[in-house]
Amino acid sequence: MLIPDSKIQEVRERVDMVALVQRHGVELKKSGRSYKGLCPFHGEKSPSFYVWADEKRFKCFGCSAGGDAISFVQRLLGKTFVDTVHDLAKELGIDIEAAVDPAARERSQVKEATDYAARFFQDQLWEPTVGRHAREYLRSRGLLERAGRRAARARAAGLR
Numbered sequence: 001m002l003i004p005d006s007k008i009q010e011v012r013e014r015v016d017m018v019a020l021v022q023r024h025g026v027e028l029k030k031s032g033r034s035y036k037g038l039c040p041f042h043g044e045k046s047p048s049f050y051v052w053a054d055e056k057r058f059k060c061f062g063c064s065a066g067g068d069a070i071s072f073v074q075r076l077l078g079k080t081f082v083d084t085v086h087d088l089a090k091e092l093g094i095d096i097e098a099a100v101d102p103a104a105r106e107r108s109q110v111k112e113a114t115d116y117a118a119r120f121f122q123d124q125l126w127e128p129t130v131g132r133h134a135r136e137y138l139r140s141r142g143l144l145e146r147a148g149r150r151a152a153r154a155r156a157a158g159l160r
């Protein structure tokens, strides 16, 4: 699923980079304008991993890993970009689903409506009196048996 750029931007802007890094097991100490700690991406004994709270970026001068909150989590946990953005958004209370392509939402609503209509007409067809004419018509065209099988399948699949 495509995540709108504005939401990705919102995640990047609202994340607390220092808290995020510490929550993932990296202890940070304030060092001038930045924070530093032991790099989680390579083994080291003296800290060369830096986090800038304002810019919300990290950089390791030992292994040259660097980036933003999304690439940090992605790299550390081996997750995809999309999964990482979703998880971070959830933590930050940013609603991605609501922003997702309104056309896609509309398509699923239309499908829901047509599914409902199909079920309605199927029910009508097997209604003893209401569906009698329709059944006779289908029988005359040799289609009734097929409609019956389809209705039975739908019932078996729990679609009714």
Ligand SMILES: [Zn+2]
Pocket (backbone or CB within 6 Å): 039, 040, 041, 042, 049, 060, 061, 062, 063, 064, 065
């Ligand atoms: Zn490193």
